[in-house]
Amino acid sequence: MNHISSIWSQVYRRTARSWRQILLIHLVFTGLSVILFAPLIGFVGRLLLKFSGQTALADQDIAYFLLSPIGLVALIIFAALLIAILAFEQAAIMRITLGAKHDKRNSPIDVLLYIAARAHKLWLFTARLVIRILILTLPLLATAALIARFLITDYDINFYLTEKPPEFWTAVILIGAVLFILLVILGRKLTQWCLALPLVLFGDVSPADSFAESERITLGQRKEIFALLLIWMGLSLVLGLGILGTIKLIGNMSIPAVSGSLPLTVILLGALAALWAVANVLITAFTSGSFANLLMVFYAPSGQALEADLVDQHEVEANRFLQRFKPKTITTAILLGTIVAGVAGIWLVNGIPTNNDVLIAAHRGAAGKSPENTLAAFQQAIDDQTDWIELDVQENADGDIVVMHDSDFMKLAGKPVKIWDATKADLEGIDIGSWYSAAFSSERVPTLKQVLELARDKAGVVIELKYYGHDENLEQRVIDIVEETDMVNNIAIMSLKYKAIKKIRVLRPDWTVGLLSATAIGDLSQLDTDFLAVAMGMVSSGFVRRAHAAGKRVYVWTVNDPLSMSRMISLGVDGVITDEPEMARRVLSERAQLSTVERLLVHVAQLFGEPYIPNQYRDNSP
Numbered sequence: 001m002n003h004i005s006s007i008w009s010q011v012y013r014r015t016a017r018s019w020r021q022i023l024l025i026h027l028v029f030t031g032l033s034v035i036l037f038a039p040l041i042g043f044v045g046r047l048l049l050k051f052s053g054q055t056a057l058a059d060q061d062i063a064y065f066l067l068s069p070i071g072l073v074a075l076i077i078f079a080a081l082l083i084a085i086l087a088f089e090q091a092a093i094m095r096i097t098l099g100a101k102h103d104k105r106n107s108p109i110d111v112l113l114y115i116a117a118r119a120h121k122l123w124l125f126t127a128r129l130v131i132r133i134l135i136l137t138l139p140l141l142a143t144a145a146l147i148a149r150f151l152i153t154d155y156d157i158n159f160y161l162t163e164k165p166p167e168f169w170t171a172v173i174l175i176g177a178v179l180f181i182l183l184v185i186l187g188r189k190l191t192q193w194c195l196a197l198p199l200v201l202f203g204d205v206s207p208a209d210s211f212a213e214s215e216r217i218t219l220g221q222r223k224e225i226f227a228l229l230l231i232w233m234g235l236s237l238v239l240g241l242g243i244l245g246t247i248k249l250i251g252n253m254s255i256p257a258v259s260g261s262l263p264l265t266v267i268l269l270g271a272l273a274a275l276w277a278v279a280n281v282l283i284t285a286f287t288s289g290s291f292a293n294l295l296m297v298f299y300a301p302s303g304q305a306l307e308a309d310l311v312d313q314h315e316v317e318a319n320r321f322l323q324r325f326k327p328k329t330i331t332t333a334i335l336l337g338t339i340v341a342g343v344a345g346i347w348l349v350n351g352i353p354t355n356n357d358v359l360i361a362a363h364r365g366a367a368g369k370s371p372e373n374t375l376a377a378f379q380q381a382i383d384d385q386t387d388w389i390e391l392d393v394q395e396n397a398d399g400d401i402v403v404m405h406d407s408d409f410m411k412l413a414g415k416p417v418k419i420w421d422a423t424k425a426d427l428e429g430i431d432i433g434s435w436y437s438a439a440f441s442s443e444r445v446p447t448l449k450q451v452l453e454l455a456r457d458k459a460g461v462v463i464e465l466k467y468y469g470h471d472e473n474l475e476q477r478v479i480d481i482v483e484e485t486d487m488v489n490n491i492a493i494m495s496l497k498y499k500a501i502k503k504i505r506v507l508r509p510d511w512t513v514g515l516l517s518a519t520a521i522g523d524l525s526q527l528d529t530d531f532l533a534v535a536m537g538m539v540s541s542g543f544v545r546r547a548h549a550a551g552k553r554v555y556v557w558t559v560n561d562p563l564s565m566s567r568m569i570s571l572g573v574d575g576v577i578t579d580e581p582e583m584a585r586r587v588l589s590e591r592a593q594l595s596t597v598e599r600l601l602v603h604v605a606q607l608f609g610e611p612y613i614p615n616q617y618r619d620n621s622p
Contacts, residue, residue, distance in 0.1 A: 007228060011293045014097055015286065021096045022289035024108040027281070029089040033082075076134070083133075084126040087197060091115055091122055093292035094198055118201065125200050125207040129193070132211070136189060140182040144175045159410035191226045192218055198299040218298070225298060232294055236287040243279050247272065359575035360584045361388035361462055363558050364405065368579040371412070371436035373403045374443040378451055382458045384582035388492075388575070389455055390462040393448050393478060394471070397423045401448040401477050407468045411435075420470035448478065452485040461487065462533075462577075464516060465495040465504075475503050494533050501529060514555070525550035533557060533577065536564065544572040562587050 015022065095111050115122070151171040152160045160168045195217055196210035205213050218225060251272050365377025366384055378389050392405040396419055409415040409422075412432040422430075433440025448463070455461050463482075465474055482491050493504050494514040501513050505528060514531035517524060517538065524532050525546045531553040534543075539556050547554045556568045557577035565576055565587045578584050 007294075007297050008231075010297050011290055014293045014296075015289045018096050018099075019286075019289065021108055021111070022093055023282070023285045025089065025092045025096065025111060026285035026288055028108065028112065029085055029092070030281070030284075032088075033085045076130075080126070080130045083130055084123070087126045087129070088115060088119075088122055089288060090292050090295075091118075091197060091201055093289055094201060094296055097289075097293050097296045098202060121200055121207055125197065125210060128207055128211065129196075132189070132193075133186070136185055137182060140178050140185075144178045147171055147174045147178065155408050155410040155416060159406065159408065162411050163414075187226065187229075188222075191222050191229065194218065194225060194229075194295055195299055198296060202299070221298070228294060232287075232291060236283075236290075239286070240283045243283060244276070247276055247279060358569050358573065358588060359387040359555075360385075360581050360588075361390045361555065361575055361577040362386040362459075362581040363390050363577050363579045364392070365389060366579065366581055368560065368583075371433040371440050371443055373405055373446070374433055374440065375446050375450065375454060376433065376440055376443055378446075378454055381581050382455065385585050386459055386581035388460040388462050389451065390464065390577055391448075391451060392464045392466045393474070394419050394466045394468070395474055395477065396427065397421055399472065399477065400424060401474070401481055402427065403446045403448060403451055405466065418470075420468070448481050449485060452482065452487045452491070455490070456485070456487065460490045460492065462492045462494060465493065465497070465500050467495070467497050467500065475500060475507060479504075479508060492531070494531075498527065514553075516557075525552055531555060531574070536568065539568060539571055539573060541571050548572070559584070566591055 092111050092115050095114050148171055151167045151174075159165075192215045193211050194214065196214040199205040199210045199213055199217075200207055203213075254268060362378070362381030362384070364372035365374065366380035366386070367373075367377055369384075370377035370380045373391055378391070381389055391403045393401050394404050396402050402419070404419050406412070406419075408418050409430055409432070412435055413430050415430060417426060417430070427445045430444065431441055432445060433443030452461060463478060465478065467474070478493070482488055488511070492512040492514060493501070494516045495501055496516045498515055501515055504511060504513050512530045514533050515524065515527060515529045516533045518535040520534075520538065523546065524534075529552060532547055533555040534557070536556055536559060539554070544554050553574040554572075555575040555577055556573045559565050559568055559576045559578050560580050560583075562583060565578070565584055568576055569588075569591060576584055
């Protein structure tokens with residue numbers, strides 16, 4: 001224990017002694033990662049879009065790409081670049097650390113020049129590290145994928161996630177065991193290789209030989225190194241949670257005190273946002289610096305001479321400059337910080353629309369009060385004054401268009417019947433309401449025609465086309481039913497599958513159509529749709545502005561608590577898709593009575609306020 005304390009004391013002293021240089025280096029490599037990754041992501045995205053012939057891709061198309069050979073290669077390239085940037089940053093910090101060990105300081109410029117001169121060796125080292133990690137991880141990840149393939153693919157995934165049958169837990173345990181083995185193997189190997197990078201940098205060891213040499217040097221002290229690395233991880237986690245938690249606590253305590261003054265609220269919110277960003281940078285810089293220092297404690301050059309170019313006179317002058325924090329400088333920094341905080345706060349206020357004309361779409365009916373996609377749920381949504389009803393449609397064995405989300409009835413009724421294999425007679429015998437309450441035991445799978453007739457003159461209907469690879473003529477059959485029930489002016493059609501939307505557009509150019517999406521590559525606003533129905537994580541004021549500029553409305557799903565509803569409305573969305581239409585109606589009513597300051601407070605409540613604990617729902621998929 002005393003030895004471990006001694007090592008941590010060394011790590012702390014060295015990190016504290018050179019924290020300015022470490023911070024600057026961390027900022028440089030953070031910027032470098034943005035410079036490298038942003039164009040690369042854009043390039044891969046444009047390449048994918050070029051091959052697809054479309055201006056944007058959403059969920060299913062992205063998933064197909066990532067599972068393709070090209071997609072897997074792209075993921076590996078991204079991971080390799082990330083590892084390379086981390087390796088280069090650690091190399092730079094190790095250079096600083098080595099100088100601090102000998103009471104010599106190096107300016108960030110000289111450190112970067114030092115690393116640039118050895119860039120070819122670092123690239124070779126990174127390439128070998130990535131290959132070694134892939135060799136270790138891919139077989140075990142493939143094993144985990146096979147376990148999932150054989151144990152939890154017989155029925156709809158929502159059944160497994162909701163009901164958690166024995167085979168689900170078997171898969172969880174087996175996959176968990178595989179991932180645990182993977183972590184153990186990776187931890188063991190990375191511990192053995194922990195000195196490979198300093199050996200390449202300072203020990204005149206080639207990248208090809210560095211891993212074996214590191215294994216040789218660490219032999220006999222790997223348990224100690226592993227224990228110290230675990231302690232480092234724990235301390236880093238505690239530090240991060242502690243500092244960021246403190247900032248949140250400050251927000252909780254201070255925002256209500258100034259809520260009566262818009263200028264003070266604006267400045268305070270801007271200051272908290274700036275403090276949050278600065279704290280993140282400082283925490284990551286400290287964790288990177290302490291990690292490099294920890295490894296350098298174990299690196300012993302065995303009498304090798306320190307490089308003669310470690311320090312020179314202009315490096316000393318540069319470090320003197322870093323220490324010139326005079327009162328005038330501090331005062332100027334505070335004033336500039338206040339201005340930045342004010343600007344950030346004003347930006348927050350200006351980003352909050354005052355428009356309260358937002359549509360409510362009941363997700364699978366009022367699914368918070370009734371069993372999903374049943375006539376009872378749709379009637380409840382109408383009673384709760386929803387503007388629209390949202391539902392999912394598929395074809396059954398008879399070719400009828402029925403309202404059903406999952407591919408089978410395991411989640412709703414414990415029956416393995418696939419919807420495309422079920423006849424009308426089969427569906428009449430399947431109770432899809434008792435899982436929610438015995439009061440709904442008479443509920444059966446409704447047809448699209450039944451729901452359209454129920455909603456006539458009461459609510460619009462958003463029809464989501466659902467595809468599981470067994471559709472025959474879904475689009476045309478839906479069109480026929482809508483026209484038969486004379487509901488053309490009261491429906492909208494959407495799907496996760498953009499090809500289906502394009503097909504509807506060809507068949508009925510004047511109908512309202514939209515794309516459903518949780519992730520995207522490219523600009524969705526350029527697609528040929530009338531609206532975009534997106535997950536909450538995709539919504540930002542910029543996204544909404546781009547969509548509106550392109551003449552498209554934005555709906556967000558699935559929003560089931562008051563804070564999230566109000567925040568999405570504050571971002572300017574045109575509608576919320578929710579399991580709780582009555583709650584949404586109440587939120588709209590209450591927001592109409594709020595002042596600008598109060599709306600601002602709600603806008604940031606999820607960051608600085610107490611979280612709202614929503615009801616539990618069967619699943620969160622669209």
